[in-house]
Amino acid sequence: MVAPLLELQNIAKSFPGVRALNDVNFTLERGEICTLAGENGAGKSTLLAILGGSLVPDHGSVIIDGIRRAHFSPRQALAEGVKIAHQEPAIVPQLTVEQNLLLGRTSRQRREAAADIDQALADVAQMGFPLNAKAPVQGLSPAQRHALTIARAMAFGAKIVALDEPTTSMLEHNVEGVLTRVREIAHTRGVGIIYVSHKMPEVMSVSDKVVVLRDGTVNYTTAIRQTSEQDIVRNMVGRELLAFKRQHPMQPNAPVIFSASDVTHPTGVKPLSLDARAGEVVGIAGLVGSGRTEFLRAIIRADKGSTGTVRIDGKKRKIRSPRDSRNAGIAFIPEERKHQGLVLQVPAYANVALTADRQFNGLGPLISRRKQIAAAEEAAARMSLRPANVRLNARQFSGGNQQKIVIAKWTWRNTKVFLFDEPTKGVDVGGKVEIYELIDALAHAGSAVIVVSSDLPEIISLSDRVKVMRQGQFVSEHTGDDINEHSLVANAMGIAERTTT
Amino acid sequence: MSQPTLPKHDAGEHDPKTVNQQQDATAKPRTRPTLNLQALGIYIAAVVIFLIFGMLNGNFLTAGNLRDIAISASVNAIIGLGITFVVITGGIDLAVGSIASFVGIVSATLMVNAGTSPFLALLAGIALGLVCGALNGVLITKLKLPPFIATLGTMSIYQGCAYVVTNGRPVYNVPKDFVFMLNSYIGGVPVAVILVAVLAALCWLLLRRTVFGQNVIATGGSEETAWLSGVRVDRVKIAVYALSGMLAGVGGLVIVARINAAQTDAGSPYLLTAIASAVIGGANLMGGEGRIAGTLVGALILGALTNGLVLLNVPSFYEQIVTGLVVVIAVALDQGSKGWPMMKKRSREKSEKKEVTA
Incomplete structure (x- = not known):
């Protein structure tokens, strides 16, 4: 049996304090369009970043065409034909359409790229956006730029293409043209496509398969024919609730x-x-x-x-x-x-005093550091700021404690x-x-x-x-x-x- | 799309309580010395430079020569004080040299040709500097011009104005009273030096002990934070450029008093050296950092180099090379203490220990 185009095995990735991905397994066949669904923070971005080589997984491996890729850098990913079209089009507005398509290529590669350029331009045209190769990108609408990004990702011998929210800036009738062309390209050229979108109707119409991530694990994998929007959503939600309950819910007749x-x-x-x-x-x-x-x-x-x-x-x-x-x-x-x-480079107390006019002034126009520190210390004690030393620069606190300092800017007022x-x-x-x-x-x-x-x-x-x-x-x-x-x-x-x- | 959350610290596994207690105990002594060390470096460098010149030439460390150095550094120091404020907000003021020339020529013309009293001419000069600077601030905040471009433009405009006032001719025979105000001695101490000391003390109070000063630092540290906290960022910036223009004007008046005449481009050599003084003193062109005392020391170092090289009979062409080297070395050392790759590894380990989990 032929090895699948892409196989992710037991991928795990942690960031300090957060487990972004945990034992993710995933396969993609040639010509297949697979939707990657999941809530914000479910791990989609992390997975795409690993695929594109910009993040290195803690465990697990990326297997392309049956070959295990150990140190997968962004450069190698591109050379392998792994392309990621990000939500924010990565194009240079000052350059022309053609120059953008050629971006990152050496002059020798450029001379050989004429056929690819024509192909990419034809693709964009078939998506419903006929573009002039010599036109500067500056004058293009966001939808045209997105279409250009998609076509660029699909050109130049792409094997695996990830499209991250490719249609956010497009109108209904444009989306259809784009999706139709994406399907054609996938099927005729055997490109495997990973499709990320929150728009359920698109997902249902374009994909062959859907993989739902939840809390960094694959929660649901199924062929699109055997599922429904409701099933997909049901499998996206249901994250573990933190053990927190409001102690003081609102009084019913509060003004x-x-x-x-x-x-x-x-x-x-x-x-x-x-x-x-x-x-x-x-x-x-x-x-x-x-x-x-x-x-x-x-x-x-x-x-x-x-x-x-x-x-x-x-x-x-x-x-x-x-x-x-x-x-x-x-x-x-x-x-x-x-x-x-x-302001990271000044002490916590100066941050707290940033919302003040003259409230902490001592003698005439001069501020009283003592008053600023006292106000900050009082807030720090109430919020159990750690470390409790408000003379430390804001930079030296952890995320949660920095947030307490930000809140303290307002509580003294x-x-x-x-x-x-x-x-x-x-x-x-x-x-x-x-x-x-x-x-x-x-x-x-x-x-x-x-x-x-x-x-x-x-x-x-x-x-x-x-x-x-x-x-x-x-x-x-x-x-x-x-x-x-x-x-x-x-x-x-x-x-x-x-x-x- | 979702973004993975990337807290920069790694403390998830530790028991927060124990880490915190350690932190509480050690936090204070750990931060203070590093802060002082950075500021100290420049003072040590100044002392070393003075000692080296003193050893190479016996006349260098005499009272008379030190007084000469202080006088020659005074204009750089005065203009540099204003530059320091501007640089702390993350801006730059290239117009200071032209403003100094313009103010000098206007005040001198008022006194010599219009017969204005020296005191009024002095006030008029200061006011003119303030207006010129405020105009820079308005261009930068209201027309959203980058500070470099706005002051590059006004640098040329103000210089042109200075030429236009007298058709390019210098103004001689400035009244004795005026010269006496800014170029005499009180108890053996030059007035210019006393002026620098007073202005520096006021600037220090303004920067470190007023709401305005804290807003200046906040604006340079993070403009968005300042704006969202209710700081009127535009006003802060206009005020800072006005202050810079005003001090440049004062600098221009000191130049007039020193040479007894107003030259149409007397201020231009001070542009780069005043910026250099602030930068040597620790002002960060990225904003958020700068020290009043540092700028004074920066100006002194530049003055000592000029003076010392002359005493050593080094051709004056070399002076610029040395000045440039000092700027490059000073900033490189400042950067090195923060972020050269080699030193980074060590400091990162430290800072990771420093941060504490919530």
């Missing part, structure tokens, strides 16, 4: 203290409104890219061109900048802690509303529970808390109420028993309407 209406963001958040009560934790679930972060940033006016009205305690507050939102009592704890939440974006990203399990307890304590103290998270167990165990976002809109609201992984994922992916009535 609405935060209300945002007609919030828009220039990147395409439709006018959205959201209220939150004192002591309430509102979760916002949704796929990455659904506009959740932008919604939070629009509330505090972090980006130019956002609009919306914000009321605190029923009073309209004029907010034109993060400074206004800070002074109105709104805190934003961003996703990228190291770049957006902290009279902050009524906390907007969290991925509050436990890069935080290990013990640290997560501590952050959850802090969020619970903030709500218990009467603040309204809004949590955006891709970690469904996190949203489920924290929230009194969950809103699901899709393509810049709230598509559903969940309370009580309706807050479960299945209904959240179904709504986030947009397959709820057709399956549950």
Whole structure:
């Protein structure tokens, strides 16, 4: 029997504190299109990175055409014909279509590449995007760029191609053309394709096989003919819940203290409104890219061109900048802690004082370090910051403790509303529970808390109420028993309407 | 798409409690010395340079010569102080030399041709420097020009203005009172040196002991963090360039007093040496780092090199080579303490122990 085109055997990969992949086995035949499905954080990216040679697995092996590849570097991967088309098109806008197709090739290879170029251009044309080889990529639409990326990945003797969310920027009718061409190429040239997408109808129409990853293991493998959207989703969800339960759920008749209406963001958040009560934790679930972060940033006016009205305690507050939102009592704890939440090279206490004007001043215009340190130490003690030394630079703390410093920037102020974006990203399990307890304590103290998270167990165990976002809109609201992984994922992916009535 | 989470530390397996207690006990003594060592390096280098020149030439370490060095370093120091603020925000100010020339020529013209009193001319000069600098800040924040480009443009504009004021002619016979204000001695100490000391003390207070200063450092460390924390980043930047322009203006006035005349391009040689002073003193062009005292020492080192090489009868052409070498070596040493591959391995082991699990 002929060896399969690609075989991954017992692949395992751990990052400090996180086991990303655990004993993954996977085969791909020539001409086969296999969908790789899974929630955010299930291990898809890690698996693609290992396939592309940019990550080295801790255990297990990559076998291509029956030959075991030991030290698989990105260069070797390319030489073997393993191509990965990333979600963000990796093309140089200043170069022409042709130059982009030739990128990374020596001048000798370029001279021999004429046939491949023609083939790639023909492929793009058949996808529904006729492109001029000499046209600069700058003028192309995102959809055209994606199509170009796909064609480039399929050209030049590709054997195994991974397409990561290739259709996000495309319209319905374009998607069909692209998928048809992808199928043709796979079948006529015997290319094995790994397809990653959250769009279930596409997955059902394009793939031969589906592999569902959950918590870093293969949870479900089946031929596409023998499964349904519902089965796939059911196998994606159900991650282990952390042993965390809110100690202080919201009091039923708490007053609405935060209300945002007609919030828009220039990147395409439709006018959205959201209220939150004192002591309430509102979760916002949704796929990455659904506009959740932008919604939070629009509330505090972090980006130019956002609009919306914000009321605190029923009073309209004029907010034109993060400074206004800070002074109105709104805190934003961003996703990228190291770049957006902290100044790494200054002490923890100076970070805490970053949200201050004159509150820590001593003599006249001079600040009092003693006051800053005292305020930071008080917050540190309450949150059991470790190490408890607030004179250490922010850089020297671990992820979870850095997050506590970011939260401490806001707790010393009279902050009524906390907007969290991925509050436990890069935080290990013990640290997560501590952050959850802090969020619970903030709500218990009467603040309204809004949590955006891709970690469904996190949203489920924290929230009194969950809103699901899709393509810049709230598509559903969940309370009580309706807050479960299945209904959240179904709504986030947009397959709820057709399956549950 | 999902991203694997990649915490940089490795402490998952340890019992957090025990690690933390160790950390609590050792944290303080461990960080303090490293911080001081980095700052100390430049002081040690300065002392070594002074001693070497002192040994090579007996006249170098005499009181009179040291005073000359201090005077010659004063303009670099004053302009360098402003540059330090700009560099801490992650920017650069190439216009300082032109502003110094422009301010010098305008103030001198006011005194000599318009008969303005020296004190008013001084104030007008300082105000002009401030406006020129603020304009740089506005170009950078409101028109979103990269600092290099914006100040490259205004460098040429302000220099041109300086030529236009007097049609390129120098202004001689600056009033005695003016010269007396900035180029005399109080108890044997040159006024320029006292001025540097006062300005440096004020700058230090401004940088380390005011909200503004903390915002300057935060803006350079992470502009997005500062912005999301409610810092008015644009205002901070405009203020920093205004400060730089103002100090450049003061520098220009000191030059006028020293040579008793205003030359249309008197300030231009100080552009690169003032930046060099700040960089030798530990200012990081990537932003977030810089030291007032370091800049002063940087200016002193450059002054000592010029002076010492002259005393040793080294042709003046070599001076630039030596200055360049000092800049390269100083920055290389600073980088080396942070991130040369060889030294990195050792420091990484240390820092991994330092970080503690949540």
